[in-house]
Amino acid sequence: MTDTNLKDSGILYVVATPIGHLDDISYRAVEVLKNCDLILCEDTRHSKRLLQNYNITTATRSLHAHNEHHISASILAQIKQGSHMALISDAGTPLISDPGFPLIEQAHQQGIKVMPIPGASAVIALLSVAGLPVQPFTFHGFIPPKKNQRLAFYQSLLPLNQTHVFYESSHRIAKSLVDLSTILDSEARVCVGRELTKRFEHIYSGNAEEVSQQIQESTNHQKGEFVIAVSGRISSATLTLNDDTQKLALLLKPLMAPKQAASVVAEHHGANKKQVYEFIINSSND
Template sequence: MNHSSDINTGTLFVVATPIGNLKDITLRAIETLKACQWVACEDTRHSQRLFQEYGIKTKTLALHQHNENHSSQQIISLLQNGENVALVSDAGTPLISDPGYPLVQLAHENNITVSPIPGPSALIALLSAAAINTQPFVFHGFLPPKKQQRLHFYQSLLPLNSTHVFYESSHRIADSIQQLAHVLGENTTLVMGRELTKRFEHIFRGTAAELVTLIENDPNQQKGEFVIALQGIKQANSDQLSLPQQKLAVELNQHLPPKVAAKLVAEHYDINKKQVYEFILSESSK
């Protein structure tokens, strides 16, 4: 277990917990939760199922969106008194659309060591199985609850130059996907993850129109927790490299073979390798 740089203060461990399947917890997370003096839980009752499964008997206190400012001060006091505290949310990685930001911010402001114990995250779980562009991707958390707000959100994504990922609730998923298809186009490629790692896990990959049909025809597809990823559209390659692309290609070619230099430039700018290679050859012939 890591220790605070100040031997008189404790460490705040930010611990990822399973998003569904309890077996997805890491050995290090179990070890940390057992070793700490306190666990700050989004819902102490919810966390008890996990604790009972792995024999975790650490004292708990509540830290959720309604009390986190007050509870954060209390937890900072515990840390300043030398006690180690683990922060967990109901599922997944804390602070990723879950409470905990004020606490972590206060810990840094008070020179308290904050140590991540990585693990499950719904958005990363979906992207790993989605087979869509992930460089770059933008995560938006939960979508706005009201219709007009969601319409404005979808409109703000145009043009889809990056992959966009967001969460949606079960009672809004049908309307939300219909709006998505209307604003972004029925042929928009997307991936929906429903109930990831759970018994009724379902990953759909296709167009927005196909997902609208699936959800409308099967009420079961409107149940559970949802992660949606919209495929980013790669920019069409222009006939000529931009000046920064040309400059990097020329500089790398001074030290590397043309094919290697072309590959590195293409990967860096997400452009066609052949196009870069042809530019390098044309420059070399001058």
């Protein structure tokens, strides 16, 4: 290894792997995977293609959601005895909606060195091309599968004071975007990445209704893996509230909860309560 002598002490490497295109892996990641003692895979069968492509012959072991709580202790014991291990997921950066949290948590508790080997991430890949503000953004992982829960989740995002990113499955994407279009107004922006870095990669962009229609145009548009980013017009409230309304909102902000203050201001000045709420929330960042 160029940066760490593997014979000094046990290290747990967290290695990002490609999300689709096999070339999207760093030289350092390949070197770590070739030289460590064991590779912990979400699915050894899935990872076999990547490892064979780079002539990586290191032994593998499965670590997934159904066994990680049971085998983490034995894995960490081996690392403490001097073994060097690499954790990979089926695609992308481990722990981003993937198994591995109990292992990493316990490693830190036991003073074991955990070293990141960065690389591909579907979330970051989409945000880099979405054309949406990303400071700040919140990543939610996979959203609830049932319609009522999904609608409640979408409703909880309002007002859109930042960008929200989440995953959705192929068999729910069409219905999910229809639900999203019933919650968001036409000003909110949506970007969907399908099969990022793969042969049939496609980026859909527009408001929720427009993107929903694009996805529904063909069943082929509903195949693959999806990342969704949603963002509002963060500063729009300040463009429509007059000076008196803004002054009262700022006066009440330290005195009561934002929703309560927004209700009082909206009633007193006949303003839009949602816009007042957005102004109060965003003014805290000035």
